[in-house]
Amino acid sequence: MKTKIGVYICHCGGNISDYVDVKKVREAVKDIEGVEISLDTMFACADSSQKQISDDVAEKGLDGLVVASCSPKLHYPTFSACAERGGLNKYNYVHANIREQVSWAHSDNKEAATEKAIKIVKAAIARVKESAALEPIEIKAQKSIAVLGAGVAGMRAAKELADLGIQVYLIEREHFTGGRVSQLDYLCGADITGKELVTHLYEKIHEHPNVTLFTGAEVIEKGGSIGNFKIKVKITPRFIKKECNPEELKKAIEVCPVEVEDDFNFNITKRKAIYKNYDSEYPQIPTIDNKNCTRCGECEKVCSSIDFSQKEEILDLTVGSILAATGFDPYQPKDGEFGWGIGNVVTLPQFRRIINMCDDKLIYKGKEIKDIAYIYCVGSRQVDGDNKYCSRYCCTATLYTSILTHKKYKGINSYHFNRGIRTYGKQEVIYDEASRLGDIFLQSYEYDPPVVEKVNGKTNVKIEDILTGGREIEVDADLVVLVTGMEPRNDCTIGDVLKIPKGRDRFYNEIHMKLRPVETVIDGITIAGACQGPKNIMESMNSALSAAAKSYSIVNKGELALEPIIAKVDKKTCIWCGKCAEACPYDAIEMIKENGKEIAEINASVCKGCGMCLPVCESNSIDMDGFTDVEIESMISVLAES
Amino acid sequence: MQDNQKIKEYDALVIGAGIAGGEAALNLANLGNKVLLIDKDLTVGGKMIMLSKVFPTLDCSACITTPKVSEIARHSNITVLTSTEASDIIQKDDGTFEALITTQPRYVVVEDCTGCQLCEEACPVNVEDEYQYGLAGRKAAFIPFSIASPRAAAIDIENCTLCGACERACPTHCIDFTQTEEKYTISCKTVVAATGFQLFDPTLIPRYGFGRFKNVITSMQMERQLAPTRPFNTVLRPSDGKMPDNIAYILCTGSRDKTVGTPICSQVCCMYSTKQAQLLMGALPMADITLYYLHIRAFGKGFNEFYAQAQSMGVEFVKGKVAKITEKEDGNLILRYEDINTGKVTETEHDMVVLSVGILPNEGITGLFTNRKLELDPFNYVSQSSPLESPAMTTVDGVFVAGTASGPMDIPDSILSAGAASSEAANYIRKVSQNKVTV
Secondary structure (H helix, E strand, C coil): CCCCEEEEEECHHHCCCCCCCHHHHHHHHCCCCCEEEEEEECCCCCHHHHHHHHHHHHHHCCCEEEEEECCHHHHHHHHHHHHHHCCCCHHHEEEEECHHHHHCCCCCCHHHHHHHHHHHHHHHHHHHHHCCCCCCEEEECCCEEEEECCCHHHHHHHHHHHHCCCEEEEECCCCCCCHHHHHCCECCCCCCEHHHHHHHHHHHHHHCCCEEEECCEEEEEEEEECCEEEEEEEECCCCECCCCCHHHHHHHHHHCCCEEECHHHCCCCEEECEECCCCCCCCCCCEECCCCCCCCCHHHHHCCCECCCCCCEEEEEEECEEEECCCEEECCCCCCHHHECECCEEEHHHHHHHHHHCCCCCEECCEECCEEEEEEEECCCCCCCCCCCCCCCHHHHHHHHHHHHHHHCCCCEEEEEECCCCCCHHHHHHHHHHHHCCCEEEEEECCECCEEEEECCEEEEEEEEHHHCCEEEEEEECEEEEEECEEECCCCHHHHHHCCCECCCCCECCCECCCECCECCCCCEEECHHHCCCCCHHHHHHHHHHHHHHHHHHHCCCEEEECCCCEEECCCCCCCCCHHHHHCCCCCEEEEEECCEEEEEECCCCCCCCCCHHHHCCCCCEEECCCCHHHHHHHHHHHHCC | CCCCCCCEECCEEEECCCHHHHHHHHHHHHCCCCEEEECCCCCCCCCHHHCCEECCCCEEHHHHHHHHHHHHHHCCCEEEECCEEEEEEEECCCCCEEEEEEECCCCECCCCCCCCCHHHHHCCCEEECHHHCCCCEEECEECCCCCCCCCCCEECCCCCCCCCHHHHHCCCCCECCCCCCEEEEEEECEEEECCCEEECCHHHCHHHCECCECCEEEHHHHHHHHCCCCCCCCCCCCCCCCCCCEEEEEEEECCCEHHHCECCCCCCHHHHHHHHHHHHHHHCCCCEEEEEECCCCCCCCCHHHHHHHHHHHCCEEEECCEEEEEECCCCCEEEEEEECCCCEEEEEEECEEEEEECEEECCCCHHHECCCCCCECCCCCECCCECCCECCECCCCCEEECHHHHCCCCHHHHHHHHHHHHHHHHHHHHHHHCCCCCC
8 A cells, every 4th residue: 555645736738727626636635645745737747847746756755656637648658757767666657637538528617527637536546556566578579670562651661671770571562562653753843753763762672681572462460569570471473483584574475365454554554464564663573463364375385484383372470560651542533523434534643644655745545635624632622522631742743743744745725623722832833833834723612513524525624713703614625634632542451450540531540640650559560651641752751761760669679668567367266268368359368277277378478458358257367467456446436435 | 068178979969959859869869879959949849849739639739749858858868958059060081070069158057947936036127028929028037938948047148137136036046147158069970950940020021010010910929829838828919908809810921922032832821820710719719710811721631621620610711812901090900802702802800910920941051061061942941852762861961851941841740750860860870880981
């Protein structure tokens, strides 16, 4: 039982004290048995307050500490560190949340809020009295990291980690590296093309002794935990030998009779079942599209490099951290959405491929294109649909595309049907340049989007234009470009395997946008690039490098101290019914035999302290360190007092 | 700090202790590097520590900044020096750097100051408080603000009359007028430039009347009125101390405006104005808030949803550039603008106007380097030599840029940019340590 407890109650600069009478809370708890010191403070988290708390712990020899402030999500680590600095075991610290749970929730009733705050602080004091000192669990951490996705973000992170001396497994689902950026040619704000950027990054990781690249590879299972993730990687065969003959392979592609939609070109062209997306693509070896190959054997006749005997492989890897850079998918318009389905309506990614294929004249489906209508925010900022978010990159990308068409072809007229151009920051100059090139901007009302229709053989775009005071304006376009936004990957199997939580926008969620922007709630798994939310290349790189630094900091020491808040089995009373093992979502519980008796054993480095095993244990043989039955019951009795 | 002939050695010198510099320093320190973090101001935390709540989550800014600031102050691998600047930075042949560090006297022994504020009470000199952006006064002996780090007094020697009242009042005798400027050289393996931004000076747009019309304030002044460490504990208009009930925001004040030399967008004003509008609806439930804008740039994660939320709360968004403001006798203001939605030139009266001022690069960073040229971009931000591949890289090998020193950005982007800078700086330190750098 603790006899020297320090209690600190935070005003949170008004966030709490505007609704909770902090002084009254202090009055109510100051004479509780065991409370040595009780104070209120403007900002408990401020450096000076933290110093006072840790000084008090040291000087007064406090044996328990309670800080009543905001959510423990934000400041539990702050104050438990204060306890530690003062010489108190950090598990003798209990956090009371009187902001999110009290002042913010009950701003309409100050008296009741104060009452509730008193109860919560009293309960925390009751719990701290029963708290036990715990020591962290030391484990070894693998000095290796799995980077998922070999787009530009993944490759960049892999290079950085490899340079820092970490063994990197770069795992790419496709048979080629480069992700979405390889589908772009000219890049806004750079003098290199997307393919050149990809090539450059590829060369760096390819030569690097610390990087092992797997293409056609997918993580299908994840076990273990931070420091020691055990992943299973499924590698699908290319059906082409590593030592291949490029000339013969060219012939093999020629003779392949199978033609399918080319998804690299967003289905505006066809490709063979044996293919490479573009000449300089890496790895340089083509692949056979197993789904569409008919095994007719034509390619084998002309090429000795074909090898249909290659089998799928499953690889087991152990890594200290996982960095997910799995990218995005462009939004796919629905039938009829802004004229989607009309022959000359394409998406922006398709249009970029078309520009790449047309040299001096812009031709689509045999017709020369002069008048181009861009419709913005397709699949973004939806009024009716689910995608409420802005895709961030598209305004600039579209204006840049328009500038490209002016530079490459003569006589282009661009009409931008937008919803307010968002060329933030320095990208403003792109907007300026497009305006000076004579592009026409028309802006629709929020709930009144432009209409695309086929009228007398022409594709007509109609808008009620804000910029001319609501006039109805029509344009007959040779080509309508739907500026499609970014969406989370449609196939997000990997997210499910890793159990990364998603936000309301369905992108992977970081823990805290400002405090921990590349970490996920799954310890040891970081996220980078557009899988976390729409980003341009530079922003993806920043997040990739940040995630690399974070993953590196997890593995670089080779050991980790884990939270000791885990389940414990009472060997005497356990009768091994197996229910705990069934309930455990982390496979942390196994049956062992001790002195001839079957009992449950908990793997300390895998147990996350979730508590799922506790309620199912019929003999009540499991208790949770840091949240023992005694602690919880002591809180309940205080809260139940009237 | 004593005058020490021996050159102090660090792995990294981080210039600027705002949120970006602080984040970069912490990352580097956590990877085992010795970091010298300097700031020319009296406190670390930069601009962010001054803010109220931050978009789009409405977290209290101080609640996010203070734990970082505290971690920085306490980290065994970080040395923090305030009132300190670097200059004469030389890069040597092995890729490492030497820099001259100059610390201005604070006239207070920080270790002995308890922050009791008795010196403040005793000081007879009243001057404008720059930390409250001129909304309130402070003494010449003062603590910058309650969550400053270090939370220690300083003497504003420019305004001090040397009356000695503070010295007599100080219970720990920590005031020391004999302190002088300190200069010494340090060596380091990498430099991170996190020199932040400055705010646009709205007196450059005379037609908005800032400085002449009392009820025209800047967005930073409004930010202070909404912050937990606010001067008045409510929102007041300056002319008569009344609570305003019809507030206008003029966006793009000093951004996207070639007439004042800023062609680019400041990237944060749309969102901070939308945020302030939401906070004002809480602080002044009866007030009408109108934002006059060109385009609302709600582009980041959760931003567009935040903008929609403001609209649904009743914040008025009017598309149109305000041409001119005139002041009425009662202090109210008439805004003249073309309402783009109707196409008509319109005049509207408000009782308070907030100018959403843009952000500008801080000057002087290039002059710090002697034998290397740190290039700037056309907008005078630190130039990124490889923005798509290594966004933190500058034109000087081994010098990395973090946060708004390379261009306007919001807090999440600044933190990611600092993450990138620390990652690349850590790698550079590693290379220098292995003698793999030749310059």
